[in-house]
Amino acid sequence: MEKAFALVKVEEDQKTDFASYFLKGEANYWWETMRALEGEDVVTWDRFMELFLEKYFPHYIKNQMKIKFLELKQGNMPVSEYEAKFTELARFVLEQVDTEEKRAKRFQQGLQPWIRSRLVIFELTTYTAVVQKAMIIEGESVMS
Known part of the structure; x- marks a missing residue:
C-alpha cells in the first residue's frame, strides 16, 4: 500500500480511507468493527497499520x-x-x-x-x- 500511496501521492490523512476501501469479506467486517471500537472520526494510518498487523500478522508469527x-x-x-x-x-x-x-x-x-x-x-x-x-x-x- 505504501508504494501505491507514493505513486498516486495520497495524503497522510487519506491513507486509512484508501486502504480500507480495498478490504474485502472478513477483513472488511473486521475493519467496520474496529472503526466503531476506535470511536474516532478519523483513524490515523499508523493506528490502522497497528490494528491491521495485530490482527493479521500477530507477534508469534513475527517470532x-x-x-x-x-x-x-x-x-x-x-x-x-x-x-x-x-x-x-x-x-x-x-x-x-x-x-x-x-x-x-x-x-x-x-x-x-x-x-x-x-x-x-x-x-x-x-x-x-x-x-x-x-x-x-x-x-x-x-x-x-
Missing part, C-alpha cells in the same frame, strides 16, 4: 519468521534461491541486517562452507559483492 531467518542456511539451494529467501526473511530482523556490512556478513555465514571458505579471502563488506562473488564461485564449480 517464527525471525527464527526462520536466524536458522536460514543455504543447504541444497542455489545461491540465487538462498538470496531470495534471505531477503524475504531479513525484513523481520532489521537489527541483524541494518548495515551493509552486517547484511553481508550474515548472508556469508549461511552459505555452504565450501563457498564461504572461498569468499572469506576477498574480505567483502557489501551485500551485493558477497552475493555476486558467491554466485560466481557456485557457477564456476558447476562448470568444472
Whole structure:
C-alpha cells in the first residue's frame, strides 16, 4: 500500500480511507468493527497499520519468521534461491541486517562452507559483492 500511496501521492490523512476501501469479506467486517471500537472520526494510518498487523500478522508469527531467518542456511539451494529467501526473511530482523556490512556478513555465514571458505579471502563488506562473488564461485564449480 505504501508504494501505491507514493505513486498516486495520497495524503497522510487519506491513507486509512484508501486502504480500507480495498478490504474485502472478513477483513472488511473486521475493519467496520474496529472503526466503531476506535470511536474516532478519523483513524490515523499508523493506528490502522497497528490494528491491521495485530490482527493479521500477530507477534508469534513475527517470532517464527525471525527464527526462520536466524536458522536460514543455504543447504541444497542455489545461491540465487538462498538470496531470495534471505531477503524475504531479513525484513523481520532489521537489527541483524541494518548495515551493509552486517547484511553481508550474515548472508556469508549461511552459505555452504565450501563457498564461504572461498569468499572469506576477498574480505567483502557489501551485500551485493558477497552475493555476486558467491554466485560466481557456485557457477564456476558447476562448470568444472
